[in-house]
Amino acid sequence: MRRNWSISEVEATVEDYFDMLRRELTKEDLDKAAHWRALMKRLDNRSRGAIQRKYQNISAILIQMGIPFIDGYKPLSNYQRSMPDVVCEYLRKNPALQDLFRADSDGAPEIPSVDDWLSAMEKPPSLEETGQSVGSKEPAINNPAGVNYLEREARNQALGAAGEEFIINYERARLIQAGREPLADRIEHVSETRGPSAGYDILSYDTDGRDRFIEAKTTKYGKDTPFYITRNELEFSEKNSSQYYLYRLFGFRAKPRMFALHGHLQGQCSLEPSLFIARIS
Template sequence: MTNNWSDFEVEVAVEDYFNMLRLELSGQKYNKTEHRRALIEQLNNRTNGSIELKHQNISAVLIEMGIPYIDGYKPRFNYQRSLLPLAITDYLEKNPEIQLLFEKDSVFIPAVPKVEDFLAALEQPPAPIDRKESSIAEPKIIYNPGGVNYLEREARNQLLGDAGEQFVINFERARLIRAGRDSLADQIEQISITIGPSAGYDIRSFEDNGAERFIEAKTTKYGKNTPFFVTPNELRFSQKNSSRYYLYRIFKFRDTPRLFALQGNLEERCILAPSEYMARTA
């Protein structure tokens, strides 16, 4: 079996991925195994594992483009940078109507899912991404040819953010009540409402011993590995209050909300990359 994928193999893998993504964003069920079986017949003796990896590579490119990805394919960044982004860009340019699907989904606000056990939603943060997987040390920035970063657009949706904050408040109440601190649970404050963005965080909660816990909530309908966006004010607050600061990442908010927490200075817990610049004439 050859190691390098041909142009044709990459093209059909990209097309299959987008076929599944269309179904997922449209709320339709599909079978990944059946898709893989149909795809493998068009490929040059590829294994199931190699196809899985290629789909994960496609997820990585879409994230860098600011496009929703298939949650079941965890992004892997060790992709063919000379071939895969070009194939994805070519598909998007030939199928411009798919941008309407991305647009519709990025602004869609799901009904707040019913949760019986909020504490059961907590899980570990994703494993750190190994950027050394990449074959190029300084990869070029990849842009969506449609000109829109849909992940950033979703992140700026205030209604989604408000719904996520309510989820976190309910989670914190459940956590404190389970610890026998009902009086503290009654004192949780939605700072984003009472003070506003200038505070640098969203929710004031408490530790079991009564110490304050400062929480920034970031919500997405997409998967665990979806990047989130941090303002300079939020970053500074996390640096000044690292011992009491938590970022709660709420994901899969469409139907089965989950969350993980990062404690401390965001500069130490995250890979931070600039997303926009203020410019003046030279």
């Protein structure tokens, strides 16, 4: 039978999590195993698995707040009721963290060097794997500072441009490997040549010569970081579903990885409205 965690145990776990997150964002040495072992001594006979699930709970809460989370601790919902309050209280008492989050979301690393461009692609997560369903929505939890840093990072134009260049390099490698170098030479950086109204960022090609419309979404954070799409992008994915690909590039800080969603995004993602148009009449 599972025992409820005391407030002091939750507070100790939240404190330890934020220490790891700070180290990760400032590129300090981080030994996650050493952290959970040290934390275990402060808790009431908790197992490694129980501690790691609590870390994952904190990741889920931070994503809902729009705050970066530790890469490797996959968000896990169904946390105990007191956890969001403890996280919020820690953030209130440590306002310097907000400066760190702001600087990190506004920064843009250079395009990381990669030995094998094609190895960056992996299988996309399913809605079942993420524990989401189409139209599902977690209760809102707000960052005490009132800032959504994940949304702020998504608007980081320098980061977006660097991610698009990475994906262009990937596409060139894919076509060259298939023996279609002339097609690789025709790849167009549409977001620069035509602007955002096009509905996609990169014009590439399938190996049979058909157009491949690619929307690029880049984050320095983990695979489970939500991304933002516009109405124009969503409608374009529907109208051009057979040729549309969204490339989600993540972990761009050091070890970039990505997955591709092919076709209309409705049904492949859990979509939540984040902006409404209001009219008086």
